[in-house]
Each structure stands twice: as C-alpha cells, then as structure tokens.
Amino acid sequence: MDICGSSHSSTGLQRVALKDIGPDMDNILIVALIIGKQRPRKFLDKTKETEQYKAVWTFTVRDSPRDYINVTYWGSSEDVCTASDKFYTGDVVEIRNPRINVRKFNETGEQFCPMVTSPYSLTLNEHSTIFPFNGDTFFLTKLLNFPTKPLAGFVPLRDIHNEGANMKERLVDILGAIRSVGNVRTVSTKRGQEMQLREIVIFDHTSGGLKITIWDSDIIARASTWKPRTTILFITDAKVEWSTFLRTYCAGVTSRSIITENPIGQEAATLANYAKNAPLTATDILDQFITELPDPESIQNVMCVQQILTKIRNFQENTLTDPQLTALMFVVITQLDLDGLSPVTRVKCGHCKSRLENMNSVCENSECSSNSKSVDVSFDISVHLSDHTGTLKNCRLSGATAEQVLKCSVQQFMRMTDRQKCELKWKFLMERCAVRIITLMSSKFSPRIVIVSCERANALETAQRIPIC
Template identity: 45%
Template sequence: MESSCSVGVQKMKIRELVPYAENIMVIGVIICKQRPKKFTPSNESEEVRAVFNFTIRDSPTDYINVTCWGTDMFVSGFYERFQIGDVAQIMNPKVELRKIDDYGEQFQPMVTSPFKMILNEKISQVTVLLDGYPEYMNSIIRLPTKPITNYVALADIQANTKVWEGKLVDILVAISSIGDARNVKTKSGDSYVRNLVVFDYTATGFGLSIWDSDFIYRASLWKSRYTILFMTDMRISFDNYQKRARATFTSKTIVTEDPECKEARDLREYARTAVIAQSAILDKLSYTFLEPSTIQNVMNIQQINTKIDEVCHSQPEEQFTALLYAAITYMDLDGLSTIVTTRCTLCKCQVSNLLNKCENVNCIREDVPTEVAFDLKVKLSDHTGSLLNCKITGATAERILKCKVSDFLNMSDDEKTVLKWKFLLERHELRLVVLCVRGRLPLISIVGCNMANPTVMNQRSF
C-alpha cells in the first residue's frame, strides 16, 4: 500500500476534486473510520471481499468520505494500520458524485464535499505521512465538523428520553469518569466496550458506550474534568438495566477532541470546578438553601418515597423539598461508621489518608489540597415508614450539631455519645432537599433540623 508520488500525478485538494479525475493524489487527516464489513462469496473458491469506510479532511471546511474495497486481508490490514489522526496520502482514487438517496449515505458521516472517493485494492495506494503535515493537520482535526451551537443539552435528553430515543443528536460534554475496556459477547462474536460518564452544564452524569477500537484506545488518554468532546450523530437509547438514557456511537459519528472554539473553552473552565461527586452535590444542596425555614411543604415519609419513585422515572436530575416531622432513629456518632471524610478540594472525591492521594484516578491535580468535612448518614422514621440514606454534610452538619468538625475529632467516645443522644429518637422538624438521579439511590440532604414543637407538629403532621 505504500508508494512514493509518481511522476505526472496531480496533487489536488478536496475542494478541487471533479468526477472521474485520473492519476490524482489527495492528502488529508483521518477524522473517523468505521469497522470493515465482510461479504461471504456464493462460490467457496472465491476470496472473501470486504469494505472499509473512513473520512478525511484537508482544510477547516473540506472533508470527504472514502470507501476502500478489496480482499478481506487487504481491507482488515488497512483498518488496523491507519488510525484516526494519521495523515494519509491517497493515490489514484476514483472520484464520484454522491447521491443523497443512496442507501449507503445514511450510514456515513455528514461531509461537505459533494463527491466521494473510492479506493480499489489493485490500483489505489495509501501511505501514512509523518513529516511536513502533522502540525497543520493537528490543528484542523480540532475544528468541529458541524455547527457546535446545535448541540443538545444532556438534561433535555434525560428529561425527554421518549422523544429522543432512537434519534441521532450532537452533544458537547466533559469527561467525568472513564471505565475499563471489557470484553463482551455479542451476536456477531466477542467484542470490546468501554463505558464513560460525561457531564455538561445541565447534568452531572450521563452514560456513553464506546465500541470502536480506535476510541476505546483514545479514551485511555482522556482526562476527567479536562477533556472536552464534541460528538456528532450519537444515537440515544434507553438503558433498561440502569433505567436511564445513554448515548452510543454510530457509523455517522465524528468525535472532535478538545474542539477549538469558545463553547468548548467555556465548558472546560466550568468542568474544572463543577460539582459532580455525590458528596459535593449534597453540599451544594445544603448551601443552596441558606434559609431552610422557606421549606414549608409538609410531607410524611410514605409521601416522600412515593414522590421519589415518580420523579426518578420522569424527571431525572430534578429536586424537591419537604418538611418532615420524624424521629432520628440512626446516627452512629460514637460507633464504627465513617462520620468525617477527607476530600480533594477540586473534585470532592475521597483522599486516602495513608497516601494523601485523591482516589479519583482521573483527577487532574496531583498535589491535592485536602479538606476535612462531616459526611454523616442518618435514618429517619415516622408512623408511615422509614427514610434511609439521608445525609448531613459539610457546614450544614456543623450548624445542626453545633460542633465544628475539628472539635468533633478531638472529642472522646463518651462526649460523642452524649452528642448523639441529643438527637437520637427525638422528634424533629426536618427540612429536606431530595435530588432524584435515575439509576442511582436518591440523594437526600438534611438542610435544617430542630426539635419539634408538639403543638405545631400535631397541627401540621399527618
């Protein structure tokens, strides 16, 4: 497949192409590629044929789809050898006018060229260029291939999954976490998949599945809170296991890594300090309500659990408030439960006390300043049931306990027991903020806690 430029070959840019041009050479950077497809011959004596599609670009405005035909060995070798980001020199392609109503067009990325190039194993040649082009090509590969302002917000997809399901959308996202590549069995045989969680201004967690081998590898180079992706023509589906929407690559998808545009720069700036860890979300819910007394909608625990079920199935990332009269039936201040946590000041994930290292392997900070904060789990009960996994965190916990976290750490076990029994089994007037996150347990933050006035409680409780 490698060849030097022959004498008499005409070098052309994508915008200069004309149908049936002969003896030409086109140079461009590969911006996406698709898995080869094999065709089983009707006659066993014939070789297995295959086809491979990829897309190249040679300027900010010009990109074209290329189809390579040949034997299975030739096409498979081509696919493995040429990677996204490589600068390819294409010799002797066949140039044809695209037909928008062609069946194959619906499975290829949107491009600006009215033409397509077809490579034939016997007459076409492709070479990877290492010198002279990479710097320029690296700059144009970071330019979006579609208007970036047309992206769909993740919260819109989550809130209207039935509307978006099965459709192709463009999204602009930051990386939250990157899963390991794992082998799975599919109808077509063994394959690899890598799951990612991404976020934007509107949603803290959205799942992506990557099946393409190139991007499975490239994802290992992405960084949490730093890498920004503009992804076109992603298919939205409903994950029945996690009960939430997710996006999957299609044959039309083009991924622009760290796109060079204002929208991406602004999102990267936001992503560096965005609240995405669950403990940090609870803190945010707590300090958002500077005046808990504004929460006046009285509910019992049965009503709260019913509303959680309703909201989590219809409006993920939605929050509601409740005023609850209940007893605190679990608060292990003097036991073995984790009461205080050491966290990274940037991503709010836990920091190992032994290594003083953020447990988020994708955190962009190495020498991490830490903070110590309350992370207290409590259980609430009334005559209608119990509410589990409630949290009192951060500065709100210090206000409710009337105790600084630094003072708590210096308390004896007996002093902690005394503090616990000031709250345990007593009826309280509790202000709650509940954040429903589809596919996960709801986040329930206690933002206000006072001893209940029996007269007021009898008047207002159910």
C-alpha cells in the same frame, strides 16, 4: 491497490483541494487528514468460483475547516484490511487517482456514513493508491480539533436521561467531559463473533454521568489517551439506548459518529473550565447545591414521609436521573448514632478533595500533585426521620449544616468524650423537629437525602402544618 510506506513521484497527477473537486476530474491527488474511520466489512465474492472474500472500508478525511468527505475503499479482503490497519484517525494521507462520485442522499449507504460537507464521495479501487503524506502536516493536524457540526446543537446529558424514551434509537450530538475510561473488554455477539468494546463515562453541567459504549477499534485505541476532567469530546450521531442493567439511558457510538477531541468553540471552552473542579459524586453535587441555596428558609413546601417515598418511587419508575426534590418535614429523629459504631465523619485529601478511608490514608489519586498528608474532615451523619406515615432512612446531616445543628465544630466533636457525645445525641433523639431536606437521585436510582436545616419544632406550627396523609 498500492499502500506503500512512503510516497513516490506523483508526475502526471494534479493536487486538488476538496473544495475544488468535480465529477469529471481524474488523475488527481488529494492530501487530507483522516478524522474518522470505520471497521472494514468482509463479504463473500459471488463472482468467483472458489471461496474468496472482498471487503469495504469507509473513512472520512478533511483538508480545511469547511471541507470533509467520505472515502470508500473496495478490494480484496487482504488489501482492504491491510490498508485499514495501516492508517488511523490523525494520519495525513495522499489519496491518488480516486473516482469522484456525486452523492445520492437516498442511497442506503448514506445512512451509515458520517455527515460531510462535500456533495461528492471518493471511491478507491485497484487503480487508486494511498500513502502516508511526508510533507508539512502542521496545518492539517490542527483540523482534528474542528468539529464537523455546530457545537451549539448538542443535547444536554440530563435531557438524554430524562427524555430518553423520546430519543430512543435516535441519533443525537453530545458534548461532554471525560469522567472515566473503562478497560477494553472482549464480548461474544449473538452470532458468536468475539468483539472488543470499551465504555466511557462523560459529564457536563447538567448531569454527573452518561455511559457511552464504543465498539470501533480505532476509537477504542484513541480512548487510552483521554484524561478525566481534561479531555472534552464532541460526539456526533450517537445512538440513545436503554440499559436494562443500569436502568437508565446510555449512548453508543455509531458508524455515522465522528468524535472530535477538545473541539474548538465557546461551548467546549466553557465545559472545560467547569470540568476542572466540577462536583461528580452525589455527596459533592448536593454539597454544592446546598452551598448555592440562597436561604434554607425558602423551602416551605410541607410533605410527610409517605409523600417523599412516593415521589422517589415515581422518579424511579419514570427512569429519571438527577431529579431534585426539596421539602419541609415535621418529624421525629429516630436514629442519630453520635456515640456508637457508625461513622459520623468523612475524610478528603486536603489538596484534590478525593475521598480517603481515614485520616492516616494516603491519597491514591494519580492526578493529585500534593505530597503533603493534609486532610479535610467534616461531619457525615446518618439520621432517620419518622412521622405517622413511615420512616426516611439514612438521611445525611453533613458539613457546615451539621455544625450549625449540633452547635459544635467537627474538631470539637472529635475531642468529646463518649459521655459528652451521648448527651449531645439526646438533645435531638426522639424529639419533634422541623427538618428541611434536599433529595437527589443517583445514576442507579438510590436516593441521596441531605438535611439542610434542623431545629426543634414549634408545637402549634406542627399541628397547623403537618399534612394528613
């Protein structure tokens, strides 16, 4: 098969659009954009007496928003692998003299190829040729941003986390924004074969992160250009998988998957706008959730420490992520280290809000365009809450809530002497308080418990409402 670097005269070939092809046509030329490709598969040619290998390579092309088709190239291992290494997703190619086949949807091969709109498939062999297209590619390259399935059919990431048991081994469509792109790693398969993989994490309105594993070299290379908070991906036919290490559900790109970068559609545009400033850390998510609460007084479900711990354990055993729990507790504050060695503030870059080590640290976020050293400082205090059933450790009293409870700003607190801080601590330590909390589970199932209000408890209300656990 000829894969020369430039096209030659195509005299005798008729250029045909994908929407116009038919099974009786031959001597045709198709110009189309590669929108996805698979890794070639090698196998021993049993028709030869000597040891020779053949290979098969499948890729997907389109020439309009509505028309896309799968192409399969059969040939010697050398020819097929050379062709696969030469052409990548995003290339516009001339396909000359392919064989046109009517698709048989019950064939095994159909289960491993991307979903396409054409009722046909193309086969390339020794009589076919493929070249880079040297004409105007502006219109065709724009097709990279057209999804191959309706965006509205995507599964929210939280549903994958929470209902993964029902989706395990199933194929789903996913829409997400890049949160992080991992390094390329080389691993050994069970058969002793070394393969490269890359892991990315995406997020959406419903979840701060879903890990996706990529094995295909073409997509691994494309991922190098993906940018956190900027690149939106629509991944078709990803497989839902359980991660024993992370104890959560993840997803993997399959041979059926087509990844559309920054797809055209309202759902993607809405996500892109959200991704620019979306809260991603557990702290930021809880801060936003607290900010959006209409009134902490709306939290009226009274719970004891043991009930909270049981709820958290149930979340862990049911492999749920990002579950939110609110409760009103009548508890004693048994740790409030305002005057000791424990950190009681957090520092962020004043421009991009990235976390900093201290007030003198320089922002290391490569995406931050600020040259100033402005910082935002806020409370972030560890509190232990205890009652007759146990202790909730490392609850966070932070931000504006901490200022309201302590009745001082973080700047005023930082100017206090150790004696003043000690006096402030003993206004709350070992005192019975009515505390309202929000609990959020992180991706690794460690609870993040944030205090949204705290005040000295009324003895009569405590006696009437404290649960007997």
